[in-house]
Each structure stands twice: as C-alpha cells, then as structure tokens.
Amino acid sequence: MVTGALAAAGFAAGALLPPRPAFASEQLTIISWGGGYQDVQLRKSFFEPFTKATGIKITEDQWNGEVSKVRAMVQTNTVNWDVLDVGVGIGELCSHGLVETLNWNRLGLDRTKFLGDDKTLDCGVPHHASSTVIAYDRTKLKNGPKTIADFFDLQKFPGKRAMQKGPTSNLEWALVADGVLIKDVYKVLATPAGVDRAFKKLDTIKKDVIWWTAGTQPAQLLGNGQVVMSTAWSGSINNAVKESGLPLEIMWDAQMLSLDFWVIPKGARHLDEAYKFLAFGGSPKPQADMTRYGNNGPANKDAMALVDPTIGPNLTTSPAHMANSLEFDYSFWGDKRDELNQRFTAWVVQQ
Amino acid sequence: MVTMAVQVAGNAEVHIPLRINLQRVEARRKLRAFALAVPLLLFILITFIFPIARMMFDAVHDNTLLKLMPQTAAALSAWDGKDLPSEGAYAALAADLKHAWAQKTAGAIGKRINFELPGAASQVASSSREANALSTGPYKAALIEINPLWAQPEVWAVLKRGGSSYTPSYLLRSVDYQYGPDSQIVALPTDSAIFRDVFLRTFGISIGVTAITLLLGFPLAYLLATLPSRVSNLLMMLVVLPFWTSLLVRTTAWVVLLQSNGVVNDVLMTLHIISQPAELIFNRVGTIVAMTHIQLPLTLLPIYSVMKTISPNYVRAARSLGAGPFYGFWKVYFPQTIPGIAAGCLLTFILCLGYYLTPALVGGPSDQMIAYFIARYTNEELNWGMASALGAILLTATLLLYYVYNKLVGVDQLKMG
Incomplete structure (x- = not known):
C-alpha cells in the first residue's frame, strides 16, 4: 500500500513537472556512504540537479561498501539497487563480474578525460578524488x-x-x-x-x-x-x-x-535510468559543484575549469x-x- | 484449568486414596510452575543454547567447496593425492568453474581456497572467467595454460579436502597450525602465527586484572562492611556510581586522563616526578588500568555482601581466646569471606575473557584479546568458520578453567550475596 501511495505521489509529482512527464517506473535507487557526504555534498551537487533535469526520482540508501551484499543480490537475482557509490571495492566488484561493464558510447562521455586506470573505467565512472x-x-x-x-x-x-x-x-x-x-x-x-x-x-x-x-x-x-x-x-x-x-x-x-565511482550492479532493474545518471554524474558541472563542500577534487579533468579559482589550489587534484x-x-x-x-x-x- | 483441577480432585475424593490424589495435585502444580518457566526456557534455548551449538558446529563444518564444486569433489574422491589428477578431474573442474562463473560464485570459491592458499582468490576468479570460454577438452593442458595455479598439487589437495563437509582447518589455524602441501599438519610460519599468543594474552590479562581487583577490592570491601553506615553508604555510592556509567564513557575518560598531555602526566610532570611524559595509554598499562577500573565493583560487591553477614563476634571471640589481630583475622575472618572472593573473582575473570571495546580503545595492537579477532573475522573478513573456531576454543578453555576452579574452590561455596 505504501508503495502504491508512493507511486501515486511520484506519478502526481511527475505529471506536474513541466519538462517531461515522468512515469512512476522512472526512478532510481542510489546507494552511498551516508553522513554529511551523502546528505549535503552528493544530494546538492548530483541528486537534486539530476532529478530537476530529467524528472527521474531518486531514492537514496546507505551501505558500508560490503561487496558481499552486492554478491548476494546478484547471485539471488534480487538486485534492488540501481547505482552504487563505491571506492576501493570496485576492484573486487569488477574482477568478479558483479557490476555492469560500461558502454562509454552509450554514456556519451569521453573516458580519456577521467582519472583512473583503464581496467577500472570499464566498470565505473569516477566522480571525485579523495x-x-x-x-x-x-x-x-x-x-x-x-x-x-x-x-x-x-x-x-x-x-x-x-x-x-x-x-x-x-x-x-x-x-x-x-x-x-x-x-x-x-x-x-x-x-x-x-x-x-x-x-x-x-x-x-x-x-x-x-x-x-x-x-x-x-x-x-x-x-x-x-x-x-x-x-x-x-x-x-x-x-x-x-x-x-x-x-x-x-x-x-x-x-x-x-577515486570514488558510480557503478551499476549487474542485473539492475532500471538500467536506462542508471545510464542516464552515470552520464550526468560524470559530467563536469556537478563534479565542479561538489568542490564547494570539501577539498575533494573532480575526477573529470574538464571540471577543473569550472571550479572557483579561490578553492582550486586546495583541492586534492590541483x-x-x-x-x-x-x-x-x-x-x-x-x-x-x-x-x-x-x-x-x-x-x-x-x- | 483451576476449576477442572478442583473438580477432578472433588470427584476423586470418593474413589482414589488420598496419597495418589495428593500426588496428582502436586504434579499439576509442578506442571503449572513449569509452564510459567517455559517462555524463559524457550528464550534461553533460542538466544543462548542454539547460537552456541551453531557456533560449535560452524567451527568444524564447511561445505562451500562441496556445494559449489560438486563435480570436482566427486571426481577427486578416487584421487590418491600423489601426482596431479587425471584429465577427468580437470574436466570436472572446468565444468564447475563455468558453472561458478554463470552463478557468480567464483568469488566464494576463491575466498575458501584463499584461506588455505593465500593469493589464490584472484586466480580462481580469473580462471573461472576464462574457463567460461573453453568448449572442448583436453582440459588439463588448457586450464594449466589459463593459470599455473592448477598445476600446483597444493590446490588439488585443498579441493580434495573440500570433498568433506567437515574440516579441522579452522580449529588448526586457531592454534597456529595448517595443512602442508601433502595434507600433513604443520606449524604456521612465525610471521603469521598469532593465536596461541593471543589466547595466552587473553588469559594472562584476565588473571592479572582479577588479581588486581581482588587486591584493591578486598580492603575496600572490608572498610565498607565495618564502617558506620553513614560513612559506608557514601563510600558505596562512590563505588557504584561509575558502575552505572556507560562502559564507553568510562573507557574514553581514561584516554583523557592517561594520554601524553593528559591529567596524570601533567600532574606527575608538575611535581617533577618525571621529566618526559610517561607512556600510559595505547599499551598494556592503559588496558589493565581501564579494565581494572571497570571490573572493580564486580569483584568487590560479592565480597562486601558476604562480609556484611559475618558477625564481629567471631573475631572478638578469637581475640578473647588470645589470638593476635592478624592471627584472628587470618584464621577466623578471612576463611568466612572465601565464598565472596570466589564469586567475585570468577565473575571478573569470565567477563574479562570477553573484553573487546576497552582494549580496542586504550590498548595497542599487541594488547588485543581474542574477542577482537572474533569480531574481526565475523564483521570484516566474513570468515565465520574462523570466528566460530576461535569462539569454540575460548568457550572450551573457559569451561575447563571453570572445572578446575570448581575442584579447587567448590561452586557450592560461591555466594553472590
């Protein structure tokens, strides 16, 4: 019933948004690390602007980087996460085939603009460098x-x-x-x-x-x-x-x-929307916006040009x-x- | 039910002898008393007995390889373990690896093999990926070509042992042994053998803390039991107040007191007792001080409550018969306090064995007790076999010590108050 109500609310909210009416199915579950990092930095620079631009609703949740949780979901085919924010765990997720191998053409991003090695970029779009x-x-x-x-x-x-x-x-x-x-x-x-x-x-x-x-x-x-x-x-x-x-x-x-990456677990239910989010999350604008909240530098090299010149030298990527x-x-x-x-x-x- | 009981009793009065009648009523009453205790018994069974039994079971049970690589296990059952197995076993391995890649279980298999052959996990994962592309044999050469891991007899020995659901590997590792290349039991190399030390340390610290709390607690309990109640109540408050404070708060308070620029070092330096700050924290000193502080009330209270019941007349009688003050205390008073001492020490010792938070916060890496490693294997490395094996050994050793203690002191002697 709650889901029904939420879906109805989503539908109503979607219908009111002018750019493009979103359907209740157009929503995304994104998992990150919680705390001020997720509630302020990510929400203000990534989640809210993304919903505004595409009308796709984002449901947030948290994890502690447990690769075993993703493994259990993928194995039992009950993947209810669409996008993960992952750090060092990406090596294991990638080599064990637990995340989608990315099609960078479909993302519409230029992978040479990003920090990170080739093998890792096959699996995730980096969004900042700590x-x-x-x-x-x-x-x-x-x-x-x-x-x-x-x-x-x-x-x-x-x-x-x-x-x-x-x-x-x-x-x-x-x-x-x-x-x-x-x-x-x-x-x-x-x-x-x-x-x-x-x-x-x-x-x-x-x-x-x-x-x-x-x-x-x-x-x-x-x-x-x-x-x-x-x-x-x-x-x-x-x-x-x-x-x-x-x-x-x-x-x-x-x-x-x-680096911290956006990745898509294998078998995610909203693959199209997830791709849209990764394309947005890899673009220079939100990555540059995030530098307002801390000293983590953007992972997209083009983003440096958009960063406030007074904070630029403090960043990890200066x-x-x-x-x-x-x-x-x-x-x-x-x-x-x-x-x-x-x-x-x-x-x-x-x- | 009550009315029924009365009815039955009423009817029976005519036919059945009184003795049997009384027995029946008594049996019913017992049943009712038992029924009242059932929720508690069930609670203990579900939350205490069952998890412990499960833990003991997990310490020796592991069917990861049997479940995830069934064909290999079957193919290896006839292998003598001398040379590399035959083509048939390699074909079974290839089939299992393909299946593992499809089911995404290569990681779990790798983790299990990695436990016995460090570094194998990633090789298993990559072999599984590449084996997926193999369509026809011969598999032996192909698999060795994919990864030289499969030409090592050690890995086949691990797979062969994996054919049984029961394994002593975890228990062996918990006492610093492992399987050698030919499945013989060998000692772990010294740079990874830690658990015997950790067990000894756990018991050592627990015995030390118990002894210190007894030395500090006994005179204090005596004071509390003999002072006029106005003063002793106040002192009692001082003992009990910290007892009511959160363990975490008390432990972090010690960090503030003992750190290099902390209160204790400042006072000692101002008084020119020391010229350099002494190292009082993140080592054994800090661990023992903080644990002693936390455990002191638990040793003291049983001793105190026993002392309260000892009549002063006994010592007076001894003195009037010519005993000196020490002789009177030692021969007459002290023996009567033993039930309290036994109870307090046992309580403190057993609680100390499970300390986790305090050594983690105020100790250094070489002060961590066994509970730290159990938590680490449970939460971080997700190796529940190891966690269970360490837990099972700790439990067994504790029960053994309890048995010895019982022989020495006698549990019927214990008195909590």
Whole structure:
C-alpha cells in the first residue's frame, strides 16, 4: 500500500513537472556512504540537479561498501539497487563480474578525460578524488615534514606518529620512503620480496606508531599532542581546520589518491535510468559543484575549469598536489586485499 | 484449568486414596510452575543454547567447496593425492568453474581456497572467467595454460579436502597450525602465527586484572562492611556510581586522563616526578588500568555482601581466646569471606575473557584479546568458520578453567550475596 501511495505521489509529482512527464517506473535507487557526504555534498551537487533535469526520482540508501551484499543480490537475482557509490571495492566488484561493464558510447562521455586506470573505467565512472596524506600540527612542528621519507625518519622527527590500521597506503608509502619510485610502487609490491621490503621499512617505526581506525582520529590525536604527525584523509583534516580551527597542515608529497565511482550492479532493474545518471554524474558541472563542500577534487579533468579559482589550489587534484601523487591501484588491491590484510593483522599484533 | 483441577480432585475424593490424589495435585502444580518457566526456557534455548551449538558446529563444518564444486569433489574422491589428477578431474573442474562463473560464485570459491592458499582468490576468479570460454577438452593442458595455479598439487589437495563437509582447518589455524602441501599438519610460519599468543594474552590479562581487583577490592570491601553506615553508604555510592556509567564513557575518560598531555602526566610532570611524559595509554598499562577500573565493583560487591553477614563476634571471640589481630583475622575472618572472593573473582575473570571495546580503545595492537579477532573475522573478513573456531576454543578453555576452579574452590561455596 505504501508503495502504491508512493507511486501515486511520484506519478502526481511527475505529471506536474513541466519538462517531461515522468512515469512512476522512472526512478532510481542510489546507494552511498551516508553522513554529511551523502546528505549535503552528493544530494546538492548530483541528486537534486539530476532529478530537476530529467524528472527521474531518486531514492537514496546507505551501505558500508560490503561487496558481499552486492554478491548476494546478484547471485539471488534480487538486485534492488540501481547505482552504487563505491571506492576501493570496485576492484573486487569488477574482477568478479558483479557490476555492469560500461558502454562509454552509450554514456556519451569521453573516458580519456577521467582519472583512473583503464581496467577500472570499464566498470565505473569516477566522480571525485579523495586522498590520504600526512598531516601535522604547525604550531608544534615548526619545520614540518617535506617528503614521505621524513615520516619514516625517527632521527629528524622523533616522537609518535599515527597511521591507519590496515595495509593500504602504508605499504605503498613504506616503499616510497625506502627509495622506490612512485611509478614502480605497485610493480615492487606485487612481488613477495617487495612486500617483505615494505614490512621491513614499517618495522623501523613500528614501536612509535599509534594505529587509528576512524577518520576523525588523526585530527584528534594531532590536536591533543599525542602524535607529532599522522597519516590522514585530507578531507577530514580539511574539515577539522575549517570547523574546529585546529592549526593543522597537510604534507602533500606522495599523496595517495583514490577515486570514488558510480557503478551499476549487474542485473539492475532500471538500467536506462542508471545510464542516464552515470552520464550526468560524470559530467563536469556537478563534479565542479561538489568542490564547494570539501577539498575533494573532480575526477573529470574538464571540471577543473569550472571550479572557483579561490578553492582550486586546495583541492586534492590541483596541479601542485598532483605533481608527485600515488594513484591507488584498484586491481592490485582487489586481488591482494585478503592476503595482505591477513599478513598485516598478524604483523601488527606481534611485538 | 483451576476449576477442572478442583473438580477432578472433588470427584476423586470418593474413589482414589488420598496419597495418589495428593500426588496428582502436586504434579499439576509442578506442571503449572513449569509452564510459567517455559517462555524463559524457550528464550534461553533460542538466544543462548542454539547460537552456541551453531557456533560449535560452524567451527568444524564447511561445505562451500562441496556445494559449489560438486563435480570436482566427486571426481577427486578416487584421487590418491600423489601426482596431479587425471584429465577427468580437470574436466570436472572446468565444468564447475563455468558453472561458478554463470552463478557468480567464483568469488566464494576463491575466498575458501584463499584461506588455505593465500593469493589464490584472484586466480580462481580469473580462471573461472576464462574457463567460461573453453568448449572442448583436453582440459588439463588448457586450464594449466589459463593459470599455473592448477598445476600446483597444493590446490588439488585443498579441493580434495573440500570433498568433506567437515574440516579441522579452522580449529588448526586457531592454534597456529595448517595443512602442508601433502595434507600433513604443520606449524604456521612465525610471521603469521598469532593465536596461541593471543589466547595466552587473553588469559594472562584476565588473571592479572582479577588479581588486581581482588587486591584493591578486598580492603575496600572490608572498610565498607565495618564502617558506620553513614560513612559506608557514601563510600558505596562512590563505588557504584561509575558502575552505572556507560562502559564507553568510562573507557574514553581514561584516554583523557592517561594520554601524553593528559591529567596524570601533567600532574606527575608538575611535581617533577618525571621529566618526559610517561607512556600510559595505547599499551598494556592503559588496558589493565581501564579494565581494572571497570571490573572493580564486580569483584568487590560479592565480597562486601558476604562480609556484611559475618558477625564481629567471631573475631572478638578469637581475640578473647588470645589470638593476635592478624592471627584472628587470618584464621577466623578471612576463611568466612572465601565464598565472596570466589564469586567475585570468577565473575571478573569470565567477563574479562570477553573484553573487546576497552582494549580496542586504550590498548595497542599487541594488547588485543581474542574477542577482537572474533569480531574481526565475523564483521570484516566474513570468515565465520574462523570466528566460530576461535569462539569454540575460548568457550572450551573457559569451561575447563571453570572445572578446575570448581575442584579447587567448590561452586557450592560461591555466594553472590
């Protein structure tokens, strides 16, 4: 009955919209990560403008990136999600065939304009680039770190540092600090010797590391002086500076750039509408609009031209920050996540 | 039903002897009492007994491979495990992989094999995709061509073991053993062997916290039991108030107190007792302090309630018969408090074994107890076999300890108050 009422309401609302009467079936269920990110950033820059332009109603829901949930839906043929907002999980979703392989001609977008590697672009349209960086308190550390190697240098920067509890970005950075070129990082990490080398480098600072798990912890640990520097999501440091006025500084060398994608689960009920949404979500305008709410840069390179020039330099994708950045390798982590997670967990609990 | 009972009783008075009549009434009353308890029993059965039995079962039961690769399992039942299996097994494997690709189950198969052969998951997934394109044999060469994984005897040993719905793999891994390449049981390499340490640590921390709460709690309970009630009620409030506060709040309060620029370090540095901030948190010290604080009332209260019932006359009598103050306490008072001590310590020890939140917030990575790993396998890695196996071992070890404890102290001695 509720569905009936909703459908009727949708029909009524659709009939009132001038551009093009939408039918009740023209609706889309989009899943994202919740919080202010979904309720403000995505809704204002993507969802509301899309409904306005096409008349397609959007129903929102949330998830925590559980690939297993998508797998269960696809296997039982009960896919009631149409578009997913996914980050690092795209590697696994893609290689296990759980999402649609995209037809970029049908999308009407030029895939060469996007950040991200070829294999991943087959499965998703990236909509913004967030990054993991090194942050420190400039009042406590007058001469802050300049390179990733400084983060691993206990002589130059004595004291505790905080790192995210998990292998991703930590292993890559350990190799960079150990002298591996950024373009070779994943090549080295794909070999057992490379993994050993990364863990060996991490061993050198292990006793001085405090491990964080929630994105807000780095700002907190830096703010109360528990650590001298910390790996952190640039977005949450940006928020802490803006909202709490903490004197935090970001060191952008070898920032770990990762993209968020729109993907369509295999067997989605509203494939046409989903394609329309991906075409819209990949276009420069909404991606540029999103930069008003945080420091995540657009993934469509054309969008940079539309970004307010005063905020442009703060973004993760500004030319200065991109100069020496590491791009997250989705297929590598899609393949190796389980294995490296296990090894990391065993490593981290041993003294 | 009541009227019926009365009626039956009334009619029976004439024919049936009183004794049987009384027995019947008694039986009915018992049935009614039991009926009242049925909802509780059902509740316990559904929410407690059944999940635990299920967990014990999951620790040794896993039919992923049998269910998802039925043809391979059947083809391998006759394989001797010495050389690579014959073409027939490869054909079965190809059929199963094709089916898995169509049913999107390659990921689940890969995850299961990956547990025993780290790194195999992605190879299984890609093999499944490529096997889909194979239409005719011979499959052996074709599959090895697709991925050299299928030329490894180890993977075939895993598949062969997968032919049984029951596996000791999870229990073995929980005590740092695994299957070797020829299905013999070998120790895990030292860089991934963690669980024996974690179990020892779990019991070590629990025993330590129990001992500290007893040392702190016993004198305090004595004080509370012997002071005039006006003072002791106030003190009691101080003990019980934190007990009513949320566990999360109390734990995070310790973060504020113990961090490097926290209250404790500030005071110690102002008093020039230390010159550098001491490391009090995100390590074993923080874990033990916070756990002790949380558990103290639970050890103290049973001891207190037992002490309240001990008449002061016994010690007075002992003293009047010439015992010194310590002798009187030790020989007369202390033995009477043992039921309370036993109950308080058992309560604290068993609760400590399951600690998850506190070590996660105030401990370092090497202070995490077994509950952390159970939660990790349940929620993050979705490996319920491992979670169940760790849980089953913890439960068994706890029951064993309880048995020993019972032999030493005697459960009939326990007194909660």
